[in-house]
Amino acid sequence: MRINQNQIQENNKTSIKTLEEQFNYTSNTLNNKGVDVNAIIKKLQNLQIAIPSWALGAGGTRFGRFSFFGEPKNLEQKIEDIGILNALTHSAGAVSLHIPWDIPEDYNGIKTLANSLNIKFDAVNSNTFQDQNNAALSYKFGSLSNTSKDIRQQAIQHNIDVINIGKKLGSKSLTVWLADGASFPGQNNFQTALINTENSLKEIYATLPKDWKMLIEYKPFEPNFYSTVIQDWGTSFMLATACGDKAYSLVDLGHHLPNCNIEQIVSTLMYKGKLGGFHFNDSKYGDDDLTVGSIKPYTLFLIFNELVYGMENNPNNPDLEWMIDASHNLKDPLEDLLQSLEAIQEAFAKALLIDQNKLKNAQLNNDIVTCQEILHDAYRTDVRPLVAKARLNLGGAINPIETYRALNVRNQLIKERGKYSIATGL
Numbered sequence: 282m283r284i285n286q287n288q289i290q291e292n293n294k295t296s297i298k299t300l301e302e303q304f305n306y307t308s309n310t311l312n313n314k315g316v317d318v319n320a321i322i323k324k325l326q327n328l329q330i331a332i333p334s335w336a337l338g339a340g341g342t343r344f345g346r347f348s349f350f351g352e353p354k355n356l357e358q359k360i361e362d363i364g365i366l367n368a369l370t371h372s373a374g375a376v377s378l379h380i381p382w383d384i385p386e387d388y389n390g391i392k393t394l395a396n397s398l399n400i401k402f403d404a405v406n407s408n409t410f411q412d413q414n415n416a417a418l419s420y421k422f423g424s425l426s427n428t429s430k431d432i433r434q435q436a437i438q439h440n441i442d443v444i445n446i447g448k449k450l451g452s453k454s455l456t457v458w459l460a461d462g463a464s465f466p467g468q469n470n471f472q473t474a475l476i477n478t479e480n481s482l483k484e485i486y487a488t489l490p491k492d493w494k495m496l497i498e499y500k501p502f503e504p505n506f507y508s509t510v511i512q513d514w515g516t517s518f519m520l521a522t523a524c525g526d527k528a529y530s531l532v533d534l535g536h537h538l539p540n541c542n543i544e545q546i547v548s549t550l551m552y553k554g555k556l557g558g559f560h561f562n563d564s565k566y567g568d569d570d571l572t573v574g575s576i577k578p579y580t581l582f583l584i585f586n587e588l589v590y591g592m593e594n595n596p597n598n599p600d601l602e603w604m605i606d607a608s609h610n611l612k613d614p615l616e617d618l619l620q621s622l623e624a625i626q627e628a629f630a631k632a633l634l635i636d637q638n639k640l641k642n643a644q645l646n647n648d649i650v651t652c653q654e655i656l657h658d659a660y661r662t663d664v665r666p667l668v669a670k671a672r673l674n675l676g677g678a679i680n681p682i683e684t685y686r687a688l689n690v691r692n693q694l695i696k697e698r699g700k701y702s703i704a705t706g707l
Contacts, residue, residue, distance in 0.1 A: 282361065282693050283398075284368040289678050292687055296679040303666040311634070311662075318667065321633045325626055325671035330561070331375035331403035331604040332618060334383040337362045338704020340570065340608030349613050351694035352704040356383045357394060359704070362615060362694075364398030369684060370622050371675035375403040377604050378450070380443045381413055382706025388449050403454075404496060404558065404602055405447035409436040410460035410504070423461040425481035426474040426510045433481050440485045448490065454602060455489070456531060456558065457482065458498035462505030462512075474510050479523050486524040494599065496531040496557045497521050501538050503568060514546045521555055529557025529599070533606060534584075535569020536560075544583045551591030551598045558602035559588070561625055570608040572617050574624030581624065582660050585632035593637070613691055619681045623668060630664035 308318045337359045338352040353359040359376070366373040376395065385391040395402065409424035417435065420427070424436035444455055461478065463469040486495055499517040500509055511517055514530055521528040530550050537543055550556035562569035563576045574581050591598060603625075609617045635655060643651040669679050678684040685691075 282365065282690065282697060284365055284688060284690070286368075286676055288688055289368065289676065289684060292684045293673065293679050296683075297673075300666060300669055300673065300679050304670045307663065307666045315636075316634060321630060321667060322671050322674065324633060325630060325668060326371075326675055328372055328626065328629060329374045329603070330372055330622055330625055331377045331602065332363045332366060332373050333377045333379065333406070333604060333606055334359050335379045335704075335706050336605060336607060336609065336618065337614055338609075338706075339614060340610045342610065347610070348701065348703060349609075349691070350700045350702075351691060351696075351698045352614075352702050354698060354702040355705060356385060356391060358698065359383065360391070360395050360398065360400060363400055365685075365690060366615060366618055366622070367399060369619065369678045369681040370672060371677040372622050372626065372672070373618070374399055375401045377403040377406060377456075378446075378452075379406045379706060380408060380439075380446055382408070384446060385450070392450060402447070402450040402452045403604065404456045405443050405450075405452045405454070406456045406458070407440045407443045409439055410458070413439075420460075423469075423474070423510075425457075425459055426461040426469075426478040428473070428477070433477060437481050437484050441488050444485075444488060444490075444493070447493075453492060454494040454496055454557070455485070456496040456498060457485070458500070458531075459509075459511055460504050462502075462509035463507045464505045465507055469508065471508065475516075478510050479520055482520055482524055482528075486528055489527055493527060494557050494602075495521070495524060495528040496602065497524075497528060498531040498533055498536065498560075500533070500536040514550065518550065518553070518555055521557075529555050531558040531560065532556065533560035533562070533569055534573075534581075535562045535564045535567070535571075535606070539566065543580065544587045547584055548587040548591065551587070551595045554595065554597035554599075556591070556598055556601065558604065560604050560606035561621060562605065562607040569606055570610060572607065572612070572624070573605065573621035574628065575620075578624070578628070579660060581628045582631050583656075585628045586635060586656070589629070589632040589635070590637060615690065616682055616685065619685060623681070626668045626671070627664055630667050631659050631662060634659040634662055634664070 311318050339348045412419050418432045427433050497517045499511045501512050517530040561573045563571040565576050605621050640655045
């Protein structure tokens with residue numbers, strides 16, 4: 282299924298007058314404060330968020346999985362779903378593939394399909410956290426950190442294979458996330474596990490094309506519940522530094538212990554030029570299964586404040602790779618992703634409203650009250666008209682979810698694919 286421009290324009294007719302009124306009011310208010318609204322609109326229009334190939338189907342927990350029906354049962358259908366998101370928002374113009382869940386069978390065909398939907402191929406993601414069909418060796422006790430050289434070599438080769446797949450598609454980065462760790466004290470020697478991981482990553486890094494990046498993700502726990510080899514940003518940073526200039530840390534919002542100051546981590550990594558990518562999601566307790574901004578929207582705003590500052594003041598840091606990484610356990614995955622895309626754009630827009638010079642002066646004078654007022658003024662501003670205007674300028678929907686439902690997309694997908702189709706890799 283595809284959504285065409287005429288369908289979106291027809292649906293926009295009922296909202297265009299209201300948007301114009303809201304945008305004019307917001308724009309005039311901000312212009313009176315000295316805000317360059319046009320500059321913000323342009324930056325919103327340029328923001329592109331990659332959609333992971335594994336996020337188009339219903340997720341699940343250890344206790345059960347409940348389908349939303351009409352799920353994409355192959356890579357082609359997943360890219361078509363991202364095409365729907367991109368047609369509605371014009372901010373989802375990239376797909377991040379998970380290997381081996383989504384290895385293309387016809388590379389030229391996949392690239393042609395993606396190109397027809399204005400979708401590029403973002404980072405490719407390796408998988409050594411589960412055993413694959415016909416694999417000679419098991420990752421039960423680790424992959425890149427394993428005590429067995431043969432198992433480590435199998436995991437290294439998998440990552441090299443993933444790089445080669447990405448090269449065929451036009452990707453420019455490899456994301457490595459490891460489940461390696463221990464569930465019991467004494468199970469692993471911490472230093473041996475870390476040394477094995479570092480050496481394995483260096484072997485993978487040595488095969489990277491010159492214009493590629495390696496993104497090293499971290500997570501404090503799960504699936505192992507005593508230790509994780511790459512458990513925090515410091516370990517990721519250390520490993521990235523050991524590998525070389527093309528290796529960076531990747532921050533996933535859900536991969537932190539409760540109350541962790543993620544915005545400070547972002548600031549530090551950007552200052553050191555080692556923040557390579559960002560995975561958006563939200564959580565209350567642990568992991569990353571919830572819609573972006575659904576639990577801690579103010580934290581998301583504070584993170585974007587640091588991202589905006591870093592993008593302006595840390596030229597040593599590369600352009601960031603943005604991706605949504607969530608498991609859609611209860612909602613229609615496409616609706617959930619639409620909500621996440623909007624939350625990201627809103628947080629970005631609010632952060633762009635912050636007068637960084639005024640904030641800097643208040644900080645230098647230790648005027649804590651003014652610092653807080655500056656942040657709160659930006660956060661409390663309703664930027665939805667700006668986000669909607671940016672979408673409209675690009676030909677997107679003023680209200681993406683309303684349009685999605687008005688066009689009866691999910692039922693159309695069920696008709697095309699069948700009610701009980703299940704997304705690959707889940």
